[in-house]
Structure formats: structure tokens, C-alpha cells
Amino acid sequence: MNRASLLLAAAAIAAAALFANVIAGRLGLQADLTDDGIFTLSDASRKLAAGVGEPVTLELFASRSDTRLSPYLQAYARRAEGLLRAYADASGGKIRLRVTDPQPDTEAETRAQRHGIGGTRAEGGAAYLGVTAQQADTLRALPFLDPRRERFLEHDLSQLIASVTRLTRPRLALVTTLPISSDLPPGQQQEGPGDILIQELGRSFEVATLSNTATELPKDTAVVCLVHPHHLSPSLAYAVDQFLLNGGPVLALVDPLSRYQKFQQGGMPFMVVPAAAMGASSDPALVRGWGVEVPVDAVVGDAARSLMMPSPRGEPVSYPPAAAIEAEGLADDHPVTANLRMLNVLDAGSVQLAGDAPKGLVFRPLAWFRGPGIGAVPIAAANAGPFEKVAAQFKPDGRERVLAALVTGSFRSAFPDGPPKGEDGKPVAEPGLKASAKEGRLLVVADSDFALDYYSLRRGQAYGQQVYEPINDNQALLLGALETLGGNAELAALRAKGAAIRPFDRVLALQRAAQARYQGEIDRNEQLLNDLAQKLAELTRSTGGDLSKGIVLTPEVEREVQRFTEQQAEVRKTLRDIRRAAREEVDALGRRLALVNLLAGPVLAILAGLAYALLRRRRAA
Amino acid sequence: MRAFLAILAREFLGYYRTPLAYVFLAVFNAFAVSLAFFVGSFYEANVANLDRFFLYHPWLWAFLAPAAGARLWAEERRQGTLELLLTWPVTVWQAALGKFLAGWLFLATALLATLPMALTVGWLGDPDWGVVASGYAGSLLCGGACLGVASLCSALTRSQVIAFVTGFLACFVLVIVGYGVLDELLSGALSPEQVSWVARLGLWRNLEPFTLGSLALQPATYFVSVALAGLGLGTLAIERR
Numbered sequence: 042m043n044r045a046s047l048l049l050a051a052a053a054i055a056a057a058a059l060f061a062n063v064i065a066g067r068l069g070l071q072a073d074l075t076d077d078g079i080f081t082l083s084d085a086s087r088k089l090a091a092g093v094g095e096p097v098t099l100e101l102f103a104s105r106s107d108t109r110l111s112p113y114l115q116a117y118a119r120r121a122e123g124l125l126r127a128y129a130d131a132s133g134g135k136i137r138l139r140v141t142d143p144q145p146d147t148e149a150e151t152r153a154q155r156h157g158i159g160g161t162r163a164e165g166g167a168a169y170l171g172v173t174a175q176q177a178d179t180l181r182a183l184p185f186l187d188p189r190r191e192r193f194l195e196h197d198l199s200q201l202i203a204s205v206t207r208l209t210r211p212r213l214a215l216v217t218t219l220p221i222s223s224d225l226p227p228g229q230q231q232e233g234p235g236d237i238l239i240q241e242l243g244r245s246f247e248v249a250t251l252s253n254t255a256t257e258l259p260k261d262t263a264v265v266c267l268v269h270p271h272h273l274s275p276s277l278a279y280a281v282d283q284f285l286l287n288g289g290p291v292l293a294l295v296d297p298l299s300r301y302q303k304f305q306q307g308g309m310p311f312m313v314v315p316a317a318a319m320g321a322s323s324d325p326a327l328v329r330g331w332g333v334e335v336p337v338d339a340v341v342g343d344a345a346r347s348l349m350m351p352s353p354r355g356e357p358v359s360y361p362p363a364a365a366i367e368a369e370g371l372a373d374d375h376p377v378t379a380n381l382r383m384l385n386v387l388d389a390g391s392v393q394l395a396g397d398a399p400k401g402l403v404f405r406p407l408a409w410f411r412g413p414g415i416g417a418v419p420i421a422a423a424n425a426g427p428f429e430k431v432a433a434q435f436k437p438d439g440r441e442r443v444l445a446a447l448v449t450g451s452f453r454s455a456f457p458d459g460p461p462k463g464e465d466g467k468p469v470a471e472p473g474l475k476a477s478a479k480e481g482r483l484l485v486v487a488d489s490d491f492a493l494d495y496y497s498l499r500r501g502q503a504y505g506q507q508v509y510e511p512i513n514d515n516q517a518l519l520l521g522a523l524e525t526l527g528g529n530a531e532l533a534a535l536r537a538k539g540a541a542i543r544p545f546d547r548v549l550a551l552q553r554a555a556q557a558r559y560q561g562e563i564d565r566n567e568q569l570l571n572d573l574a575q576k577l578a579e580l581t582r583s584t585g586g587d588l589s590k591g592i593v594l595t596p597e598v599e600r601e602v603q604r605f606t607e608q609q610a611e612v613r614k615t616l617r618d619i620r621r622a623a624r625e626e627v628d629a630l631g632r633r634l635a636l637v638n639l640l641a642g643p644v645l646a647i648l649a650g651l652a653y654a655l656l657r658r659r660r661a662a
Numbered sequence: 663m664r665a666f667l668a669i670l671a672r673e674f675l676g677y678y679r680t681p682l683a684y685v686f687l688a689v690f691n692a693f694a695v696s697l698a699f700f701v702g703s704f705y706e707a708n709v710a711n712l713d714r715f716f717l718y719h720p721w722l723w724a725f726l727a728p729a730a731g732a733r734l735w736a737e738e739r740r741q742g743t744l745e746l747l748l749t750w751p752v753t754v755w756q757a758a759l760g761k762f763l764a765g766w767l768f769l770a771t772a773l774l775a776t777l778p779m780a781l782t783v784g785w786l787g788d789p790d791w792g793v794v795a796s797g798y799a800g801s802l803l804c805g806g807a808c809l810g811v812a813s814l815c816s817a818l819t820r821s822q823v824i825a826f827v828t829g830f831l832a833c834f835v836l837v838i839v840g841y842g843v844l845d846e847l848l849s850g851a852l853s854p855e856q857v858s859w860v861a862r863l864g865l866w867r868n869l870e871p872f873t874l875g876s877l878a879l880q881p882a883t884y885f886v887s888v889a890l891a892g893l894g895l896g897t898l899a900i901e902r903r
Binding site: 050055061062064066071073074075076115116119120123126544549631634635638641645650653 | 678681683684687688690691692694695696699700705706707708709710711713771775776778779782783785786787788789790792793795796870871874875876877878879880882883884886887888890891894895898902
């Protein structure tokens with residue numbers, strides 16, 4: 042082979058290798074070997090990715106260097122990356138994925154910060170775990186991927202992509218009589234009871250908040266949500282009625298007793314003072330006109346699943362009208378409720394079809410109260426409070442009641458005589474439809490407090506970030522219902538995936554066992570420490586001062602103080618020893634496993650070598 | 663075909679005739695386990711997968727594949743047995759492929775000896791076995807790519823030492839491409855897209871999807887094409903003699 046043909050052959054090999062990689066990259070084939078189908082997008086997301094027109098760039102900001110992001114978050118970051126890659130693969134090249142590890146004080150970190158990616162405090166600089174999606178000039182971010190939202194990861198990512206690709210989000214008309222939103226700029230207002238809720242709604246919808254005095258719905262309204270409606274202006278009521286009859290979806294939160302309204306009337310949210318003992322019911326007339334009944338003369342509760350409420354003295358009392366609805370009370374075959382695990386309701390009512398409802402309306406319960414502890418309290422009693430008195434009047438009757446239902450079919454107008462008259466005595470609008478022109482969809486939930494932030498979220502700090510952790514699926518119900526009704530129904534139908542991060546069960550079991558074994562001792566010693574501290578405090582009080590201020594003590598007292606301090610040190614040491622002993626078993630297991638694994642390889646190698654040598658010798662003989 | 667299999671068997675068993683092979687197996691295993699446990703905090707992470715074990719495999723292969731591959735050609739050339747080998751009724755390409763596969767099988771046995779790690783996660787928790795299996799498959803492919811590079815280096819020299827050192831350096835480059843540190847160095851000169859593109863040329867970026875349970879065509883092609891390109895270029899170099 043001469044030099045020229047050699048070079049040619051070498052170049053051909055290099056070119057073939059490059060070509061193979063390019064082709065393979067284009068094909069983007071992959072097999073998903075994971076149990077949970079982590080890399081397999083649901084059809085809804087796949088459709089979304091395939092439908093992207095203008096190129097979208099996804100950028101995952103993940104601080105990958107070991108010390109800055111905890112192993113747990115690292116695992117989560119990889120899971121997110123795998124899913125993001127699946128979007129890119131499903132998009133036919135329209136979605137590009139970029140993975141960035143923002144090192145401290147670099148251009149990448151500046152970019153992350155500019156895009157609002159939140160840095161979590163960590164050793165050696167901030168650590169990042171967030172995603173941005175950009176199409177042309179539109180950029181949106183998920184500032185922090187919270188592993189506690191793992192079930193919603195695909196939903197969140199799809200929503201992020203949808204939010205940059207769709208120029209206009211569907212418009213949500215939020216008709217509310219509760220002051221849950223404020224137009225004041227952030228920072229100049231008190232925290233509202235629905236700030237996070239509205240923020241979440243804003244990811245999927247263009248939210249227009251209307252009060253009950255509004256006279257019309259915004260143009261292009263895609264879905265109407267009535268929050269605790271009462272005293273709607275006649276023209277607004279008629280507009281909503283016509284919206285429903287024209288096939289527009291409506292979600293109504295009709296509440297026999299809005300705790301938040303009572304709070305607004307002067308009481309503390311969980312304390313009822315006599316001055317505020319006036320009604321706080323929604324006006325059920327509009328939905329009653331449509332053929333759906335929500336009695337507001339009683340609140341429903343469940344003595345078997347009641348939650349604790351503070352009494353006037355502050356100690357918790359079991360209050361049946363604050364109750365949990367768990368999986369057996371949720372329709373598992375409807376996309377709105379299929380992925381929910383638990384709802385908490387507060388002074389809720391019940392929903393049923395009215396006796397004179399038009400034939401052909403289909404009533405589909407989505408959430409219900411069922412069980413021997415179910416019962417009700419008359420609204421007057423519930424209004425009067427306080428919680429422990431109301432609880433005493435609660436009578437379980439075991440009768441099943443529906444909390445939330447989807448009603449579909451042909452509705453009749455709530456205004457059979459045509460448009461209502463306004464203050465001037467004239468009809469508020471031209472006569473409209475008397476019955477549904479298109480199939481109507483009305484979802485009614487007999488509670489409004491459930492959706493507000495204070496009853497559905499807990500605020501906390503995690504990884505140095507302000508995070509809101511759902512304490513129940515209340516907001517998921519509301520968001521899912523609205524998305525199903527009027528937003529991207531495909532997003533709402535995204536199935537929740539199993540938690541993919543699996544712990545060492547055996548280590549956890551050891552930890553639990555150790556905890557159980559040593560907890561008594563730990564408690565006893567901590568009690569001892571407390572007692573000692575108290576004795577010391579008493580001692581110094583009795584001598585009339587504060588030890589730290591260097592007052593003069595009598596020798597006896599000084600000896601006592603000395604003795605207590607020594608005892609304290611001893612108990613602290615005992616506590617440390619107990620805690621170490623509790624940890625020891627887990628640590629020891631780790632050491633044993635490392636040793637076994639370290640020895641296993643060499644031992645196997647030596648055995649194999651001996652076997653082979655023996656075999657050869659026998660063959661030679 | 664028979665001659666090809668004969669070469670494969672001769673080369674594969676050849677590894678085990680030297681004590682070096684057992685030292686190699688022991689060292690590979692000791693490093694793989696120590697890195698996972700003591701550097702990667704495999705146990706403390708409390709996650710039932712082998713992420714922290716496979717994380718260091720590119721480094722291990724970069725060091726150990728050249729150690730195993732250095733003898734592929736250099737030894738034959740030093741001892742003058744290359745001419746003898748080429749008198750067999752096989753083409754040089756068949757001989758090369760046989761040698762390469764034998765080396766790869768040897769690496770596979772080294773990897774096989776780390777199965778106690780998989781048993782360990784299985785005992786500690788409930789791992790996703792599909793992910794474990796795809797991690798092993800990826801690591802094996804990664805080892806193959808390093809071996810391909812090593813075989814090229816071995817074909818270019820008579821000295822096993824030089825073959826090992828150059829092979830290690832070449833693999834080392836493939837390892838550090840795509841690590842955060844290099845990304846940052848490059849980001850001064852290149853745009854983020856270009857940095858991301860360069861990172862895709864590295865071993866880890868291609869191994870990572872396997873460790874997550876995704877058997878993707880693109881990273882698999884990367885490993886196979888690196889292995890075959892190394893093998894092909896090496897064989898060209900041999901043929902030229």
C-alpha cells in the first residue's frame with residue numbers, strides 16, 4: 042500500500058465514523074429500559090413536541106459537580122435531562138436541548154441568574170437546577186425543579202414548552218367575590234390568600250379576574266371559574282349563562298360557608314367571633330337555574346376523617362366539617378381526579394342534580410363523601426361557632442354526598458324569561474339562548490376554601506429556596522379541572538409517573554429500627570437536660586440575677602451550679618453516644634459492604650486463575 | 663472462520679497465561695469499588711442504582727484498556743511474531759478483528775467481576791434492573807472504544823510502554839472532553855452550542871444515557887465507531903509494514 046492510498050483509506054475510515062454518528066444522531070432511536078418509562082413520553086407530550094413549529098431551545102441548568110448539588114438532586118437532574126431529551130427526540134429536530142453546568146462566576150451562571158433560575162446555597166458557590174424554554178424572543182423558566190413535584194415533572198415540562206410555543210394562552214375569566222387577587226405591584230401588598238394559586242393558573246391561562254360587579258365577560262373567554270359567587274350583577278350572571286349555553290365550560294365553586302369570607306367580615310380565619318356570625322354562603326341560584334342543586338343550609342363533614350382546628354384557647358379540636366377525602370372518595374377513571382390522592386375540604390356542601398333538571402343532563406360525581414362518619418351541621422350552627430361547639434352538634438348519618446361533579450349535556454337557561462332587568466328596569470342584554478346550542482360542561486365543587494393557599498400549601502425553605510409544598514391535592518384538582526375544561530386537555534391528562542428515585546430499603550429499615558430502639562433513651566436524656574436547665578435557671582433566679590451578668594454567688598450556690606453544669610455535660614455526652622450508637626449499625630453495614638465488594642473481585646480473579654492453571658496442567662499431563 | 667476463531671481463542675487465553683491478567687482484574691475491581699464507595703459516596707447517597715459506580719468507568723477504562731491493549735500489536739512486533747501471524751490463512755483484517763474481540767472479551771470478564779456491586783444494590787434496595795443492565799452494556803461499549811484507541815497506539819510502536827502511555831493520553835483526552843472544567847475553559851472561546859457539541863465527543867456524555875436506562879442508538883454508535891476507527895487505522899498501520 043503506498044502512502045497516498047494509505048492516507049485515503051485513513052480518511053475514509055474517519056469519514057465513515059463521522060457519518061455513522063451523524064446518521065445515528067438524526068435517527069434518534071432508543072429503547073427505554075426503565076421500569077417507569079422515564080424516557081417514554083406520554084402521547085400528549087409527544088404530540089406537543091411534534092407540533093412545535095418554530096425551533097425551541099430547552100436549556101437545563103444543573104450544577105453537576107458533586108459537592109454543590111446533593112446526590113439526590115443530581116439523580117433528579119439526570120431524570121429531568123432524560124425526559125427533556127425525549128422531547129427533543131420526539132420533535133424531529135425542532136426542540137434542541139442544551140445542558141449547562143453553571144460554574145461560579147462564569148458567563149453561564151450570569152445567564153442562569155438572568156433567566157431567573159434560582160441558585161440554592163451550597164458549599165463552594167450556588168447550585169442550580171432549573172430549566173428554560175426559549176422560542177424566538179419568548180423565554181420562560183422553571184426556576185427550580187423540586188423533587189417533591191416529581192409526579193408532575195412531565196406535566197410541568199410540557200406546560201413550559203406549551204407556554205413558549207403558544208402565542209396566546211386560553212383566557213380564564215375568574216369571577217370571584219373573595220379578594221383573592223390584588224392589582225398592586227408585588228412587594229407593596231400583603232400576601233393574598235390566592236397568590237400562589239393565581240400564579241399557577243397564570244402558567245396555563247391568561248387570567249382575567251372579575252368581581253361580581255363586572256357587567257360582561259372578557260372577549261375570547263375560554264373558560265369561566267366562579268369562586269364563591271353571590272350578588273353577581275344581572276348582566277354578568279346573564280353573560281355567564283349564555284356562555285354556558287354556547288358550549289363554554291364553567292367551573293363553579295359554590296360554598297355553603299366561606300371561611301375566608303368570614304375572616305374578611307372580621308373574624309380570624311379559624312376563630313369565629315359573634316360579631317361575624319352572619320352568613321357567608323354562596324348564592325346557588327345560578328347553578329340551580331341550570332339544574333344543579335347545592336344546598337347551602339348545612340355543611341357536610343366526616344367524623345372519621347376530620348382534621349384538627351384550633352379552639353379559642355388555641356388547642357386543637359377535631360372538627361368534622363374540615364375533613365379529608367382520600368383515594369376511595371375520588372373517581373379514578375376521570376382525568377381530573379385520576380391522579381389525585383387526597384383532598385381537604387373546609388365547611389363544604391354537597392352537589393346533586395335538581396329534581397326538575399332537564400332530561401339528558403349527565404351527572405358524573407368526581408369526589409364524594411362516603412362512610413359511617415359522614416354527616417352534616419345546620420348552617421346557622423356552623424356560622425355561630427366556635428369549632429368545638431359546632432363539632433358537638435355534628436351528627437353522622439352515614440348518607441353519601443357528592444362534593445364535586447361534572448354535569449354535561451343540554452342545559453336550559455337560568456333565565457327562562459329572557460335577560461334579567463337591570464337597575465334601570467330594562468333588560469341587560471338582547472334576548473339570547475333559552476337552551477344549550479352546543480353540549481354544555483359545568484363542573485361544580487361545593488367548597489371554595491379548599492383551593493386557597495392557606496388550606497392547600499405549606500410554605501417552606503428547601504435547598505435555600507422559598508418553596509410551596511402542596512399539603513394535599515386541592516390545587517391540583519382546581520388546576521386539573523380548569524385545564525380539562527378549557528385549557529390544554531392533553532396537559533391535564535398527562536399521567537403521573539412513579540417516583541423513580543429508589544432508596545436503600547434495608548438502610549431505611551435499619552435507621553427506623555435504631556430510631557425505635559434508642560428514641561426512648563434519647564427522649565429520657567433530653568428531658569433530663571431540660572430539667573437541669575430549668576434547675577439552673579431557678580437557681581439563678583433565686584439568687585436574684587442572671588449568671589451571665591457576673592453576679593456574685595455564695596459558695597454553696599456556686600457549688601450547686603458547678604454540679605448541674607457537670608451533669609449537663611455528662612448527659613450531653615451520653616446523648617452523643619446514643620446517637621452515634623444509633624448510627625453505628627448503618628455505618629457498619631456500609632463498611633462491611635465496601636469490604637466484601639473490594640475483596641470479591643480479587644478473590645474471583647484468583648479463583649479463576651487457579652482454575653485455569655489447573656486445567657492447563659491437567660491438559661498438559 | 664476457523665482461523666479467525668483460532669486467533670480469537672489464542673489471544674483471549676493468552677491474557678490468562680500471564681499473571682498480569684489477574685493483577686489487571688484485581689486492580690480494575692479494586693478501583694471500581696473504591697471509587698464508587700469512597701469517592702462517589704455510593705452508600706451514603708442512599709439511592710438504589712449504580713450511577714455512582716459507572717460515573718468513574720470512563721476513567722477506569724482510559725487507564726486499563728490501554729494496559730490491556732498495549733500488547734495487541736506491539737508485543738508481536740517486538741518478538742517478531744507478527745510475520746508468523748500473517749502467514750496464517752487469514753487476512754490482516756481478520757487477525758486484527760480477532761485480536762480486538764479477544765481484548766474486549768477480556769475487558770468484559772473484568773467488568774463481570776464487578777457483578778457483586780449489582781448484587782449489593784439488589785440486596786440493599788429495589789433497583790431498576792433494566793437500568794443496571796443498560797449501565798453495564800454502556801460501560802462495556804465504553805471499554806471497547808478505549809480498546810480501539812489503544813489498539814491504534816499499539817500498532818504504531820514496538821514498545822508496549824510507549825503504546826500504553828500514548829493510549830492512555832489519547833483516552834484521557836476523550837475522558838475530559840465534556841467534563842465541566844473543560845467546558846468552562848472552552849466557553850471562553852466558543853459559543854454555548856459549540857461547547858455542547860464538543861462535549862458530545864467525550865466518553866461520559868455518551869455513557870451517561872446508558873447509566874440512566876436509555877439504550878440509545880446515537881451514543882452506542884459513538885462507542886462502536888470510535889472502536890472501529892481505532893481498529894481500522896491501526897490495521898492500516900500494520901498492513902503498511
